[in-house]
Amino acid sequence: MTEEAAGHGATTAPGGGASSAGGSGARAFARARHAEQLSARLPPLLVAAERVAATVAQGVHGRRRVGQGDSFWQFRPFLPGDSITRIDWRQSAKSDRTYVRETEWEAAQSVWVWRDASASMRWRSSDRLPEKVDRAEVLALALASLLLRGGERVALLGHGMRPVSGRPMIEMLAEALGRRGEPGTEAGLPAAEALPRHGRVVLIGDFLSPLPEVQEAVARLATIPVAGHILQVLDPAEEALPFRGRIRFEGLEREGAALIGKVEGMRADYVERLAAQREGLKAIAAAAGWSFGTHLTDATPEAALLGLYLALAPDRAGRRR
Secondary structure (H helix, E strand, O other), rough: OOEEEEEOEEOOOOOOOOOOOOOHHHHHHHHHHHHHHHHHHOOOHHHHHHHHHHHHOOOOOOOOOOEEEEOEEEEEEOOOOHHHHHHHHHHHOOOOOEEEEEEEEHHHEEEEEOOOHHHHHEEEEOOOOOHHHHHHHHHHHHHHHHHHHHEEEEEEEEOOOOHHHHHHHHHHHHHHHHHOOOOOOOOOOOOOOOOOOOOOOEEEEEOOHHHHHHHHHHHHOOOOOOOOEEEEEEOOHHOOOOOOOOOOEEEEOOOOEEEOHHHHHHHHHHHHHHHHHHHHHHHHHHOOOOOEEEOOOOOOHHHHHHHHHHOOOOOOOOOEO
């Protein structure tokens, strides 16, 4: 009897594919609640300490600072919650809208989060585990929840969002993440997007694409420049290839099928290639001045969330990692 399993983007993905609009909305808000609960379980003292450290290093949010990042970035529409002292009356007089002037330093308080929703992410090796994309979305929302509590502004990369602060933003993010495209229509790497200098990005995905493609995507962002962190999320079966015997692997991203007579015979080569991919990702991140981490879906998400949060914290010299 032929079994089916997965490597890079392999196998039939239980629960994969798009759901109805109603189901997507319910799922999105369920993830938002899960993300809130997850971030709330982090030690309050640690969260407070990191936010204090960030405040000491960067200064109070909204306060102008002389030096790098104080130059003009863009005008944006006035939003509820903005102080009227921030309105640029000269720019606003040119149209029927009211505009606020933003600087590059203010943009540096913004974080863009991206999660891979491509077909290879919509897979799990066991019904007891979440699909990779589900874990990625929970982590993305939980990180956004922590950042928003600290007064940072957050947006989803690739969704045409402008970074916004405030707790209501978490539901907007959850709703946006719930609007996944059909399997096979979502890209496995972030597309080019105009971002301000000195901002930060967090990329969450399996990053099993060819290394030159990953390098190109990261380089586009790093040359802006923005700081960044890459989190590779994998299913434990992708880490260890635990299957035995005759296995038929089905590709989810048009790789086709491969029938292997004795999977355990190629395990060592597989593990070696995965390690090489990971080392390549580390090197790409390091060359861009970014950080890199990994997470398996059979592990608790708290440790990965803490790693993401700390990766965005300033070091003792007040510089982003």
